[in-house]
Amino acid sequence: xxxxxxxxxxxxxxxxxxxxxxxxxxxxxxxxxxxxxxxxxxxxxxxxxxxxxxxxxxxxxxxxxxxxxxxxxxxxxxxxxxxxxxxxxxxxxxxxxxxxxxxxxxxxxxxxxxxxxxxxxxxxxxxxxxxxxxxxxxxxxxxxxxxxxxxxxxxxxxxxxxxxxxxxxxxxxxxxxxxxxxxxxxxxxxxxxxxxxxxxxxxxxxxxxxxxxxxxxxxxxxxxxxxxxxxxxxxxxxxxxxxxxxxxxxxxxxxxxxxxxxxxxxxxxxxxxxxxxxxxxxxxxxxxxxxxxxxxxxxxxxxxxxxxxxxxxxxxxxxxxxxxxxxxxxxxxxxxxxxxxxxxxxxxxxxx
Amino acid sequence: xxxxxxxxxxxxxxxxxxxxxxxxxxxxxxxxxxxxxxxxxxxxxxxxxxxxxxxxxxxxxxxxxxxxxxxxxxxxxxxxxxxxxxxxxxxxxxxxxxxxxxxxxxxxxxxxxxxxxxxxxxxxxxxxxxxxxxxxxxxxxxxxxxxxxxxxxxxxxxxxxxxxxxxxxxxxxxxxxxxxxxxxxxxxxxxxxxxxxxxxxxxxxxxxxxxxxxxxxxxxxxxxxxxxxxxxxxxxxxxxxxxxxxxxxxxxxxxxxxxxxxxxxxxxxxxxxxxxxxxxxxxxxxxxxxxxxxxxxxxxxxxx
Numbered sequence: 001x002x003x004x005x006x007x008x009x010x011x012x013x014x015x016x017x018x019x020x021x022x023x024x025x026x027x028x029x030x031x032x033x034x035x036x037x038x039x040x041x042x043x044x045x046x047x048x049x050x051x052x053x054x055x056x057x058x059x060x061x062x063x064x065x066x067x068x069x070x071x072x073x074x075x076x077x078x079x080x081x082x083x084x085x086x087x088x089x090x091x092x093x094x095x096x097x098x099x100x101x102x103x104x105x106x107x108x109x110x111x112x113x114x115x116x117x118x119x120x121x122x123x124x125x126x127x128x129x130x131x132x133x134x135x136x137x138x139x140x141x142x143x144x145x146x147x148x149x150x151x152x153x154x155x156x157x158x159x160x161x162x163x164x165x166x167x168x169x170x171x172x173x174x175x176x177x178x179x180x181x182x183x184x185x186x187x188x189x190x191x192x193x194x195x196x197x198x199x200x201x202x203x204x205x206x207x208x209x210x211x212x213x214x215x216x217x218x219x220x221x222x223x224x225x226x227x228x229x230x231x232x233x234x235x236x237x238x239x240x241x242x243x244x245x246x247x248x249x250x251x252x253x254x255x256x257x258x259x260x261x262x263x264x265x266x267x268x269x270x271x272x273x274x275x276x277x278x279x280x281x282x283x284x285x286x287x288x289x290x291x292x293x294x295x296x297x298x299x300x301x302x303x304x305x306x307x308x309x310x311x312x313x314x315x316x317x318x319x320x321x322x323x324x325x326x327x328x329x330x331x332x333x334x335x336x337x338x339x340x341x342x343x344x345x346x347x348x349x350x351x352x
Numbered sequence: 353x354x355x356x357x358x359x360x361x362x363x364x365x366x367x368x369x370x371x372x373x374x375x376x377x378x379x380x381x382x383x384x385x386x387x388x389x390x391x392x393x394x395x396x397x398x399x400x401x402x403x404x405x406x407x408x409x410x411x412x413x414x415x416x417x418x419x420x421x422x423x424x425x426x427x428x429x430x431x432x433x434x435x436x437x438x439x440x441x442x443x444x445x446x447x448x449x450x451x452x453x454x455x456x457x458x459x460x461x462x463x464x465x466x467x468x469x470x471x472x473x474x475x476x477x478x479x480x481x482x483x484x485x486x487x488x489x490x491x492x493x494x495x496x497x498x499x500x501x502x503x504x505x506x507x508x509x510x511x512x513x514x515x516x517x518x519x520x521x522x523x524x525x526x527x528x529x530x531x532x533x534x535x536x537x538x539x540x541x542x543x544x545x546x547x548x549x550x551x552x553x554x555x556x557x558x559x560x561x562x563x564x565x566x567x568x569x570x571x572x573x574x575x576x577x578x579x580x581x582x583x584x585x586x587x588x589x590x591x592x593x594x595x596x597x598x599x600x601x602x603x604x605x606x607x608x609x610x611x612x613x614x615x616x617x618x619x620x621x622x623x624x625x626x627x628x629x630x631x632x633x634x635x636x637x638x639x640x641x642x643x644x645x646x647x648x649x650x651x652x653x654x655x656x
Contacts (some may be wrong), residue, residue: 070428172385193443325420326426
């Protein structure tokens, strides 16, 4: 009993500290992301630009780099990282299983299918449309893929008003397998250059996105971040079990549907613009749960902040490690996150 | 009077502007092996500030800062080299990165890719124009014209039987893992085979195709060309069930040639096509004064 109490005390202390600490980390990461890059800009430069940046015309190379390349990229990495972090936590709550990640509901697979379709078939099937929408073609294709696959899985698991987790899981696995084979077929018929393009897409990249590209993504992500944050309390009760939550006045199937929809929206938006960035959504909530426990009122914001900081820092590493070239970020998240996570796991298990 | 002065001033401003616009680029970031090679051949390599990873020839080009793979260049990476021109081949990308680079004010020129000899000539002229060395470009064009003339001479003087039933050539990208990948139509290999006065055994398929043993046997090529540097290429081909019983293996008509030399569509490619012709045809008539001018991997000429 006493042990549990001290554990609780420790936890609550950590819980309250975690938000300011991760917020500070995020601030530091964002600053780093603005300062560090292939083109050298000093903090002084940045402060001057920001102080009279918005009024002055963006003419010099360094202002342009700052406002048109680095700033949108940093904001995107924060948004995508936040989305992956919180959606991972939400999925693990939805499945009541720490092994869950957003891939299970078909977001990643659907996005990949959409993107691969656009890359391989886009120019041959609807060339006019490709010309008109231009840069938006790939994100739109990926988004349609996400929505399509997610809605199939949603339909399959939502028969007769029941939204059962086991059907969701099974439908997700089956549909993902089908999507995988479709991607395989498209890969087979792709030309050499298309194959290379889609390989790079699946490794993820945050670079090259202008304001006009990231703006819709930001809107979608913010809507679902707000939506998910409001579900923290009901999800806490849901962890007790579906029946128990029902008795405590939670509309369980509505809750599950909301988690599903918000996650699909946020991760779909993230995937559509940045490609596949694995591991963040899986490992960040885990880490946070190890540190501060499973209370979603804290787990959600801290996962969000930590995901954002983690992705921002890995993006900085991805873009400076082989200057003037750049690594795909998906490689860096796994290469850095994996060993670190193993280390934390090892620490955890050795304590018991 | 004031009006007159103003007019005069405007003229000067315009003139100055046009001069700066026409000024040839001095700091060039290159994405595309053949472009790098052409710039070297024009003798303007001192203007290069960075190259992509496909720029493997000449050896010297590898010392420049590397922009990464041609399809995956980084915006800030390119900008950090402070180039005034980004010169890339058709597959330079991703497109959104190129847009950003251009938006920041770096002149970005993407050369249309069309693997053919006229396109190569056009490419050389365009690059020479961008660099402001039209005369050097002209000299280089004259140089490769020798090979182009030799090719048309050879095609005219080929034996009647070779003209009537040109040899069927199968071009293999790799033999690795026992899964040969062969060139169909729309590939650069298809173009060079046709230029060398032969027909592509896999012409009915598009792009690079992985061959199954049965379909390879059915193609029954007269000549097999492998893009590889392996010494015992005949043994490797003979070891595959795909080719064991083909005419090419029976006649030991299996050759290897360097990929960037033949398929890079740089200044050496016309000569490489002539060389390919000598491999494919037993008798490839060349003008009397014709010599091979560029040395490459001599081992690849080894016959079995």
